[in-house]
Amino acid sequence: MGGIAAVSLALVGVGAAGAVAAPGKPGEPGTPGPRYTAGAAGVGDAYFPYAGNGGYDVLHYDLDITYTPPAPSPAPLEGEFHGVATIDLVPTQDLDRFNLDLRGMDVLALSVNGKAAASVAPPLVGDEVDGAAYWQVQDDAARVWELTVQPRPKLKAGAQVQVVVEYGGTTTRPLDIEGALYGWVTQRDGAMVVSEPEGSMTWYPVSDHQTDKASYSFEITVPEGKVAVANGLQPKPEETADGWTTWYWDAPDQQASYLTTASVGDYDLRDVYESTSGVPIIDAVDTKLSDSRLATTNASLDRQADMIDFFESKFGPYPFVAYGAIVDNDSVGYALETQTRPVYSSQASEGTVAHEAAHQWFGNAVSPERWQDIWLNEGWATYATWMWNEERGLRTAQESFDTWYTPTRTQAYWNVQIGDPGPMGLFLTQVYNRGAGTLHALRLEVGDDAFFAAAQLWLERYDDSAGTSEDFQDVYEEVSGADLDAFFQVWLYDQQKPTL
Known part of the structure; x- marks a missing residue:
């Protein structure tokens, strides 16, 4: 941990209804000039106005996560999370400032192209902010969760930029707009990570909309004995030292943020096998599944290679570097087509496995x-x-x-x-x-x-x-x-x- 103190969550600059204060006219004090402008706080999706962000295109996320699951019952169902997100992006306009989506986490430190930024309260229109700065607005009632970064020097369109955010907090079980679990869903043995539609912001700073796809790499450190499973392939074996195990995953394909996962649990990480066309398939199955659920799951997962063969014959080549499943011993009945590695809670039935496999073409690739x-x-x-x-x-x-x-x-x-x-x-x-x-x-x-x-x-x-x-x-x-x-x-x- 360490670094700059956690950012203030005061809603300065936010109106009574929770709407972010509109920026002033170009040239007014504390607002972008006529050339350098602020990236939008959302991509403009009619359903989720603040999801995603404008003014830049993310190329790659590197997520370095350390996670401690909750203590045994009756301790609170809360985990401890610390992360460092290294984000490579390219501005699509000359930027005075830009936003990232982040919900329920405190920012501990932030830098842009190696230059540290200071934490401030959100400035009111007309106030000057001296030097590089960042601030958060977290308004659950208005569903506004924004991390605003004001880099100095300002950013030119087309120049590659690296943003590093150190962040963390106590994880719980966040809810989506309908009141359903999503995002980093804390569980007694780890976490089930399923983020549709805009829940990835609950576990890393992100442009959380599928119009800004990127590649990903993961380094996930958990207590020894736990298994962490993410998208893609393992570029190297896990490493254990001093009671902690670090798991490495690499997802080089373009990926929508809601399709990322970094699930942690008591998984049996099974041997890799392949489809007829050579797609590597990696399955992680919770060791606590009941005998009947395990039998259903095994029979269904055994057909994954055949499903890939069939869908390739109808839709064209499988679009990613790998496939597989994460089957979690949870009772919520959740399934999500997380890219290359769908998540199933409770068990994986054949019909659901076929559904999530087809999503790799329809929903994930496109x-x-x-x-x-x-x-x-x-x-x-x-x-x-x-x-x-x-x-x-x-x-x-x-x-x-x-x-x-x-x-x-x-x-x-x-x-x-x-x-x-x-x-x-x-x-x-x-x-x-x-x-x-x-x-x-x-x-x-x-x-x-x-x-x-x-x-x-x-x-x-x-x-x-x-x-x-x-x-x-x-x-x-x-x-x-x-x-x-x-x-x-x-x-x-x-x-x-x-x-x-």
Whole structure:
């Protein structure tokens, strides 16, 4: 620890409603001049206005984490976390200041290009801040968690910059906008780390939106006997000394922040095996799973290589350096497609494993540019599971569609616009099942050849980036030659049962 004292959390510069005070006009005291401007405090996502940040592009995060899990019950369910994040970024504009997202952690020290910055309270408009500075706003009611950095000298567009943040705090079990666990979820034996939609800020300073993807490396130190599992591959074996073990992971592919993990627990880290195409598969399974859950999990994970083979035959090559699973002995029933290594709580069932495997193409390689486009993630993963069930001889995709489409449902069910479900509707069943139904209906509309050719073009064109529903429609119109305006209006936005 050590360094500059923890930053003040006083909400100076924040209005009564929790909104960040607007910057003054260029040239006013304490505000950016006409050339150097402040990076935006969010990317402008309609659902999460303060998620992500403007004015720069992150290239790489190097996360050096030391974590102590909670003591045995009845001690509080709290862990102790210390981290050093080294962030390589490139300004996309001349920057007077810029933001990082950080929630629930204290900043202990910060530097930009090796120059230390001092901690100050947020300045009011018109105040001068002498020299490089940083400050935090953490307003849970307004869902504003910003770490603002004012570098000196200012940053020129296009120049590579390295930001180092030392930070830490006591971890608990943070909640997302719907009240569900996410982020660094503290557990008695470690932590389950699942961050959709914007929970990565609970465990490292980040531009927490999928439009700013980056590569990652991890150095995670935990008490000896614990296993830490992150994205990608192990570049070298773990090292143990003085009662602590350090685990190393490297994820060189472009990755959205919500898809990062650094889960800690009592895992059996199993031997690496490969798919037919040579994708290395690494599984970490909690040693405390019950016999029945372990049997279900093992049977499901045994099919991962076959799933990769099947999805490659439909969608193109697997997009990342590795695959695998983290199966945690937790009762929350959570599963998330964390990149290269999905997390499953309780157990991994075959259908869920197929769903998360398909997400590596749809959601991970190509992410939704806006959170309102989440049906492109969940609809595709659900439909790919229908396809997998057909491949397995369980039921055809048409039979799965009929099972969803045929029953009589209430008007409230059809009121959900899956193309814009709202921030409280990201994980509604309609997003998954009507999303899958949309894709099956699209397949019937354009035919198999165009349907799969367009899926592959979508993945090629937007690989390592993000797209919108409108972009998706454009690709399918380009390949099929059809006008699909009416189709997508009916299936994504009309508040009634779609007609075939």
